[in-house]
Structure formats: C-alpha cells, structure tokens
Amino acid sequence: MVKQKITDKLYEFSQDGNSCTILEPRPPRYWYNYLWNENRYCAQISQIGHGRSYYLSEKADMCMINQNDARYVYLRDEEDHSCWNIGEGPLNTKVEDYQCIHSIGCSLLESKYREIKSSWRIFVPCEGFHEVWSLKIKNTGKTKRILSVFSAVSFYLEGFQYPRYYEMYRCMKTGFDQELNGIYCDSSHPFAPHGKYHGFLASSEPVFAYDGDLARFCGSINTLTQPDASACALFQRPDVLMKGLDCTNSEAALFILGGVLQHKFTLEPGEEKEIHLIFGISESLAESRKASAGIQDFQAVEQSFEEAQEYNYRKIQSLSVHTPDEKINHRMNNWVKKQVDFCIVGKKGVRDNLQIAAALLDYRQEKAKDEIMECLSHQFRDGHAVLTWYPYDDTRYSDQPFWIIWAVCRLIKETGDISLLNEKVFWQDGGQATVLEHVRAAVDRLIADKGKNGLVRIYFADWNDALNITTDPEAESVMLSHQFCLALKELRILMEKTGRTDYAGFLEKEYGILKDSINEHAWDGKWYMRALSTVENIGSKNSQGSKIYLNAQTWAILADVADGERLSLTLEAVDGMEHDFGFPLNMPPYPEYSPNVGRMSGMLPGLFENGGIYCHATGFKILMDCKAGRGNKALETLKKIMPDSEKNPSVQSGAEPYVFTNCYSANPGYYGKSYQSWTTGTSAWCLMGLYEGILGVKADYDGLRVEPCFPAAWESAEMTRIFRGARYHMMFKNPKQLEGGAATITVDGERLLSQVLPDFRDGRQHEVQVEIG
Structure with a gap:
C-alpha cells in the first residue's frame, strides 16, 4: 500500500482503494469496519478496536456476544506501571505512529509507545463462529522491557425473547479451562433458541493470569449498576491495570461476566512477541477447545487469514469500475459492494431485502436469488407480505407487493431463466405456489387495494415508514401508485416473452388505467402530490406544512407516468429541492406534529424523514436523472451523497469516509450530521445508479x-x-x-x-x- 502520512488528514485510501487508513484515533465519531462470514458470525471493529460481536442463526435468532462493545487490548510496562492501548482508547494514553487500517477483509491497528511497537489484527475466518486476533509487540529500544498484555471482553449472550425472570445472566458462569487455554462462559438458559449461547476467549500462548469476574478486574466501584441488578464493567480505568496488579484468577456466576487473559513476558532489544487469540461462541466446551486448537499453529493462522482475505475479495470481484474520478473509484468498487453485501447480514425484511438483492444481482447472483426466494416465502396468499420476519412484524405496509414483482422481473432478466416462474415457494400462511402465482397475487393485491381515486391505498405506511396518515384509513399513496405502474410495465414485457399474451394485455390495460388516474387526481399543477386523503392531500401546494415530496416526483419519471409538459415540470420541481449535500425527503419540513401525516411530523424539522437529507431517496433520484438523460445531474447527485463529499466532509457529517449513510440532518442543531451508516439501502441504490444508470x-x-x-x-x-x-x-x-x-x-x-x-x-x-x- 502506498501511504504518505499527512498530519492534517484524518484518513487516506490505498492506491487500489481496498483499504482506508485512519490516521487519527479520534475522528468525529467511531469509524467502523464490519467483518463476517457466511455462517453469519459478525465482528464490528472501530478505529480503537472495540465493537460488538454477534451471531445470527438461520432463523435470525440473535446472540450478542459481548456487552457494551467490550473488546479491548491493554499493555503495561511492569517497571513503571505505565499503561496504554494500541488504539489509544479507552485509556486515552497518547501513542505515536497510530494508524487503523480498515480493509475489505480485516482491520489492523498499529502504534508505538515509549519504544514498544504494537499491532492488533482482527479477522473473521471463512468457517466457524469466532474471530481471530493477532497481536505483535516489538521492543524497538535498547533496553530490556518487561510487559503485560491484557486481552479483555465481556460476555452478554443476549438477543432473544424469553419469559420474565429468565434473564440470561441468571443462567451464566465463567471459568478457566486448561485445555482451552482461556475463559469459557457457560450458559444453561432453558429458552435459548439454539445451542450457540456459550462464549469463549482463548490464547495461543501460556496465560500468566486471568479473570472471569470483571468486577475483580475493573474494581468493585468501577461498575455501572443496571435496573435488573446486574452490572457491566467499565473499562476506562480497570483497577488491576492501573494499580500495577495481576489478574486474580477469578471465576464468576450471575454478575459482570467476562474474560480477561494476562500475558507477562520480557522483550530484549529488537525482540518481538506474537500472540494469537480467538473470541467467539460455541455449542459446548468441546467445540470451543476444537476451535482454539487452530490458533496454536501460527502458520495455520496465516493460512486462515489468507483464505478469509481471498474469499472476501472473490465474492465481490465480478463487478468493477474505473472512472476519471478517483473518489468514485475508491468507494464504488469494493467498498460499496461490501456495504451492500453487509446490509443483508441479519436483515430480515421483505422490502429492504428485495432492494438489497436487486443490487446484489449485479455481482452476487446466487446470493441475490436466495434472498428473493426467501422474501417470497414471507408473502401471504392474499398477496401482501410481512414487513419483517425477524422480528416478526406483519403490520400492513402497502408497498411489499410492488417490490416482489419488481425483484422477480430483475432476477429473470439477470439469469435469463424463465423456468424460475415455475419454481414452487411457500406462502407465509401455509401451502405453496409457483413464483408466477406469487407475482400474480401481488398484482391482484395492489389492484384490490385501490381507493376511491383509483390509486393504491397506503394503509399504515408505504416505503416511508414514518408517513402514517392516521386520520384517513382510505388514504392513497401516489409514490406506490407510480411504483405499481412500473411493475405493470415490467411484468407485461416478461409475460410477452413467455407467451402469456392475454395476461400481458391485461397488465397493459391496468397500466393505462392507473396512469390516467394518477395524472387526473395526483397532479398538483407543477408536481405530483405524495398522498391523497379526504382530510387533506399530502405534498400539495395547498397542504399544511410540507408542500412537496421527493419520491412522488422521482418515481413518476421512473415509471413513465410523467410525460409531456408534466415531465419537464416534474424535473424542474425536483431541481428546486436540491440541497448542498443531497435532497430532502420533503420540504419545507413540518414545524409541529400533524396527525394527518403521523410520525414523520413529530420529529424536529430537518431530521430524518421530516425534511432530512435522505440519501436513500436521493439514490432513486440518480436513476431518475439517467432515465431523463441527465448524466451531469446524475453524477452531481451521486457525488453529493457520497461519503466525505465536498460540501459535507466526514469531519462535519461524522460518517465513515468509505461507506454511504442513510440521512444527513438539515436541522441547525445537528446540521450535516449523519444518522447511520453501513446498514442502509443508500448503498444499493447508489451502486445501481452508477453501474446501471450512468454507465448504463x-x-x-x-x-x-x-x-x-x-x-x-x-x-x-x-x-x-x-x-x-x-x-x-x-x-x-x-x-x-x-x-x-x-x-x-x-x-x-x-x-x-x-x-x-x-x-x-x-x-x-x-x-x-x-x-x-
């Protein structure tokens, strides 16, 4: 990797863009990397090395392994008792030559403190339910040094529902196992949904001392008492570390469970010590012992690391781009694909998963197909579908049928396999039917859901979860009606390809009827309204509060509903919504709560759905620009919401400079800040916007x-x-x-x-x- 350290820079990319080196341990907020395998074991790594580790079963039952993101490595000089972390936190002792390299397949922290050079590499192997830490500590000075290294985690093992009074901590105990060479956290919860609720932290090197009771390591008054009377340790100034003590060889049951392994050794000048640790979950102590045996062979650890690296690149290498814009090259090659890929880990929602799967079709076709088929299995026989199947939520959102039709059409375009329409898939409420029958049920549902104006009713909400028209159960969604028009067009073409001309003719007729209804009832003179209601139309020039919504315009163009003069006026209306770092979902924001609009209006103006700069929706707009032949606008829009943009750099937004975020705030009190990164559909739509839209x-x-x-x-x-x-x-x-x-x-x-x-x-x-x- 070519790297020039520039003191006023927070980060820099490697020449190939596959790594981002963070040069300062205190960016505006934690900058994370995510590492996972196909077994659904995932590790979140911040620039100081801490973060949550978790596992999701096939049925999406969670096991959050550590509490309060506790994953720390401490170092101590045994002569003067000075203490530090490789990434400075949580002790906040200043180190030299700090860098954190977040890469596609691993994270590496490095620093130097008083002539002790240290590194900490974390990766998740392709197989298993654990992560591997590789520590290297080198004495670069001229005198002998005696050091202790403390590797510390908490054990939580929560994430599933159980009857009251069966809290997990009541069923847990920790102990040191000689064959494991580490701490094993045993649990006996009677309602655990699967067997992998046992945690462990083990080492490749002899352990000098240990603690399974975090109160003994952190100190009895260095804890935070929770309402259920359990306590979680605080790791800022652990007693054992700060007082020059050794771990106490404690074991624990009930409260403040964790694992701390102390290694004490001497380093001669120029000498380096290497330690490998393994942290994860298992179904038994025997399984933990078997997993930990793999880190005793240092060559085998490196082989496992190389396999994980190769796999992480191989699964996303089928799609690549190089443009005149280096910023796009760095983010829109492997990072955006990794982000899209991560969005599917643990996400169990029909609407969300189908959007992510649509982008996965560009480079991970088999994975995308599996996701689409799984989403179909959570559709009811009457055509609608659950919002999420983990946690289970069948609140009546109106837009799920659209995404089913749209995704199936995209899947068959990608594979060219018409026979997919004949594959059998289960219904959520029992029985099974062909994919085509699922799609037709979705069409029938949306037709049956039409309201008095001929548009599709919104029910609790459509794509915008926060638009809840509580005053009118018959309110109709303009955005969803546009989307249904697109679905009818796409499905008609597929039906013609398969010789189902009668059904294709029916779909064409329905498209014409719906398009006419939209243009008759939802056109507001210069743009499309967002929803029709007997109380008040939403997103109209005559509306109270917000006057225009972005999605009602972008999807009108994507579905060819806006034609003639309406097309130019709609584009003009969208351009009028432009902000320095994206497009707001609606404008102006609502100044106060309105029951006609629901949850979004109860948020502060300019936050989230209430006039926030919504990057996910701006992703729709990129494809709208391409549909309208506006390549300049498409690129300009993509660059506005790209990480570390010119008008909203990461030092202002706080977001990682290598992954997309969901929203930016337009509220003066939180101006430009990002809400969440990594798990957002923005990544999928921006990927499609570049590869399918701009490159076409x-x-x-x-x-x-x-x-x-x-x-x-x-x-x-x-x-x-x-x-x-x-x-x-x-x-x-x-x-x-x-x-x-x-x-x-x-x-x-x-x-x-x-x-x-x-x-x-x-x-x-x-x-x-x-x-x-």
Whole structure:
C-alpha cells in the first residue's frame, strides 16, 4: 500500500482503494469496519478496536456476544506501571505512529509507545463462529522491557425473547479451562433458541493470569449498576491495570461476566512477541477447545487469514469500475459492494431485502436469488407480505407487493431463466405456489387495494415508514401508485416473452388505467402530490406544512407516468429541492406534529424523514436523472451523497469516509450530521445508479443492455461485469464529451446493430468498446 502520512488528514485510501487508513484515533465519531462470514458470525471493529460481536442463526435468532462493545487490548510496562492501548482508547494514553487500517477483509491497528511497537489484527475466518486476533509487540529500544498484555471482553449472550425472570445472566458462569487455554462462559438458559449461547476467549500462548469476574478486574466501584441488578464493567480505568496488579484468577456466576487473559513476558532489544487469540461462541466446551486448537499453529493462522482475505475479495470481484474520478473509484468498487453485501447480514425484511438483492444481482447472483426466494416465502396468499420476519412484524405496509414483482422481473432478466416462474415457494400462511402465482397475487393485491381515486391505498405506511396518515384509513399513496405502474410495465414485457399474451394485455390495460388516474387526481399543477386523503392531500401546494415530496416526483419519471409538459415540470420541481449535500425527503419540513401525516411530523424539522437529507431517496433520484438523460445531474447527485463529499466532509457529517449513510440532518442543531451508516439501502441504490444508470449496463431478458448516460466531464471509463457466466470488459469513450447520447458498440471487434450485447454464456472474456455519440 502506498501511504504518505499527512498530519492534517484524518484518513487516506490505498492506491487500489481496498483499504482506508485512519490516521487519527479520534475522528468525529467511531469509524467502523464490519467483518463476517457466511455462517453469519459478525465482528464490528472501530478505529480503537472495540465493537460488538454477534451471531445470527438461520432463523435470525440473535446472540450478542459481548456487552457494551467490550473488546479491548491493554499493555503495561511492569517497571513503571505505565499503561496504554494500541488504539489509544479507552485509556486515552497518547501513542505515536497510530494508524487503523480498515480493509475489505480485516482491520489492523498499529502504534508505538515509549519504544514498544504494537499491532492488533482482527479477522473473521471463512468457517466457524469466532474471530481471530493477532497481536505483535516489538521492543524497538535498547533496553530490556518487561510487559503485560491484557486481552479483555465481556460476555452478554443476549438477543432473544424469553419469559420474565429468565434473564440470561441468571443462567451464566465463567471459568478457566486448561485445555482451552482461556475463559469459557457457560450458559444453561432453558429458552435459548439454539445451542450457540456459550462464549469463549482463548490464547495461543501460556496465560500468566486471568479473570472471569470483571468486577475483580475493573474494581468493585468501577461498575455501572443496571435496573435488573446486574452490572457491566467499565473499562476506562480497570483497577488491576492501573494499580500495577495481576489478574486474580477469578471465576464468576450471575454478575459482570467476562474474560480477561494476562500475558507477562520480557522483550530484549529488537525482540518481538506474537500472540494469537480467538473470541467467539460455541455449542459446548468441546467445540470451543476444537476451535482454539487452530490458533496454536501460527502458520495455520496465516493460512486462515489468507483464505478469509481471498474469499472476501472473490465474492465481490465480478463487478468493477474505473472512472476519471478517483473518489468514485475508491468507494464504488469494493467498498460499496461490501456495504451492500453487509446490509443483508441479519436483515430480515421483505422490502429492504428485495432492494438489497436487486443490487446484489449485479455481482452476487446466487446470493441475490436466495434472498428473493426467501422474501417470497414471507408473502401471504392474499398477496401482501410481512414487513419483517425477524422480528416478526406483519403490520400492513402497502408497498411489499410492488417490490416482489419488481425483484422477480430483475432476477429473470439477470439469469435469463424463465423456468424460475415455475419454481414452487411457500406462502407465509401455509401451502405453496409457483413464483408466477406469487407475482400474480401481488398484482391482484395492489389492484384490490385501490381507493376511491383509483390509486393504491397506503394503509399504515408505504416505503416511508414514518408517513402514517392516521386520520384517513382510505388514504392513497401516489409514490406506490407510480411504483405499481412500473411493475405493470415490467411484468407485461416478461409475460410477452413467455407467451402469456392475454395476461400481458391485461397488465397493459391496468397500466393505462392507473396512469390516467394518477395524472387526473395526483397532479398538483407543477408536481405530483405524495398522498391523497379526504382530510387533506399530502405534498400539495395547498397542504399544511410540507408542500412537496421527493419520491412522488422521482418515481413518476421512473415509471413513465410523467410525460409531456408534466415531465419537464416534474424535473424542474425536483431541481428546486436540491440541497448542498443531497435532497430532502420533503420540504419545507413540518414545524409541529400533524396527525394527518403521523410520525414523520413529530420529529424536529430537518431530521430524518421530516425534511432530512435522505440519501436513500436521493439514490432513486440518480436513476431518475439517467432515465431523463441527465448524466451531469446524475453524477452531481451521486457525488453529493457520497461519503466525505465536498460540501459535507466526514469531519462535519461524522460518517465513515468509505461507506454511504442513510440521512444527513438539515436541522441547525445537528446540521450535516449523519444518522447511520453501513446498514442502509443508500448503498444499493447508489451502486445501481452508477453501474446501471450512468454507465448504463443492465441486465435484460435477451442479454446485457448498454445504454450509458454519461456526464460530459468524463472522456472515458472502464467497467467489468460477469453476466450469465461470460465476462464483459467494457471500455467507454466519450471523445466529444457529450452528456448522454447514443452509443456505438463493438464486441470482440464486431459492431453491433443494437444496444444488447450477445448472450455468450461461454465462460470467456469479451472485449466491448462503447463510444458515446
């Protein structure tokens, strides 16, 4: 990795963009990396190394392993009792040469304190239910040093529902096991949904002393008492560490359970000590012992690390891009794909998972198919679906059927496998039916859900969870009606491809009826209203509070509902909503709570859904720009919401500079700040916005369609995509620096007469030249 340390920079990317080096241990907030495997074991790593570790079973039963994100490594000089952490926290002792390297497959912390150079690497192996820590401590000075290293975690093992008075801590105990060479936390909870509620922390090296009772390590008054009378240790100034003591070889039951392993050793000048630790869960002590045996062989640890690295890159390498913009290259290659991939870990919601799966289709087709099929199994026979199946929530959100239709069409475009329509999938309420029957049930549901104006009713909410029109149960959603129009168009094309012409004709007729109803009842003169209600139409120039909503405009264009003069007026209305770092969901924000709008209006103006800069919805807008042929606007919009943007850098937003966030605040008291990163659909829509919108490479039933919507500033770009087994390497040229424009395409030296690339399915690489204009 090429790195130049610049003191006024918080971070820098490696040349290939696959690593981000954090140069300061105190960014505006914790900057995390997430590491996980296909067994659904996940470790969250901050720039100081702490964070939560957890496991999700196939049925999404959670086991949160550690409490209060407790994962710490302390070092102590045994001569003067000075103490420090590699990442400075939580002791806050100043160190030198600090850096934290968050990479696609691991995190590495490094620093130096009084001539002791230390590093801490964390990775999650491809197999198992644990993470591996590799510690290296080197004496770079000229005198002998005696050191202690304390590796500390808490044990929590919570995350599932159980009857009152069966709190997990009442069923837990810790003990040191010689064969494990570490602390084992045993649990005997009678209502545990699976067996993996046993934790352990073990070492490759002989343990000098240990503590299983965190009160003995942290001190009896260095605890925080909780309402249930249990306590969790605070790790800022542990007694054992600060007073120059050794661990007490304690074991515990009931309260303040954890694992602390102390290693004490001498380092001669130039000598280095290497220690490997393993932290995770198991079904038994025997399983923990077996897992820990793997870290005794240092060569085997490195092999496991290399396998994890290779796997993490291999699963996302089928899609890549190189543009004239280095910032886009760093974030829109592996980081955005990793983020999309992570959004599916533990997420169990029909709407959310289908959106993420749509983006996964661009590079992890089998994973995307599995997610789509699982979502279909949580659809009811009457066509609607649960909001989430973990935790279970079947509140009547109106938009689930749309995402089902849309995702199935995208899946078949990607695979080209029409026979998928005949696969059997279970219903949430029993029995099973073909995928096509699931899709038709979704269509029938949305038609049956039409209200008095011919638009689809909103029920509790649609895509916007916080838009709850509590005063009118018959209120209709304009956004969802636009989306249904798009679904009807997409499904009609698929039905024609499969020879179901009668049904295709029915869908075309329904599209025309719905489009006319929207334009008759929801057009407000210069933009589309957001919802129709007998009490008050929402998002109208005559509405109380907010006058316009973004999503009602973007989806009108994506679904071809806005045509003629309405198209230009809608685009003008969207442009009028533009903010320095994205687009608000609605404007102006509601000044006070309105029962006609519900939860969103009860938030402070400019926060979250109440006029916040909603990056997820701005992702829809990127594809809208491409649909309208506005490549410059599409790129400009993408860069506005990209991490560490020009107008809202990470030092202001607080968000990590390598992953997308869900929202930015427009409220003066929290201006520009980010709410959450990593787990947001923004990543999926921005990925699709770049690859499918700006570069215009998208799956179609007959092959890979190429319809770029280039920004004029780009003279060239390069992209690789695997489609139906063949690898397409594409070079885009824009010599006249046009915005959008028709493209001339050659494949392996032969000019195409269409914009659909041949469906080779031959496992070979094909060279594609795309010239704009």
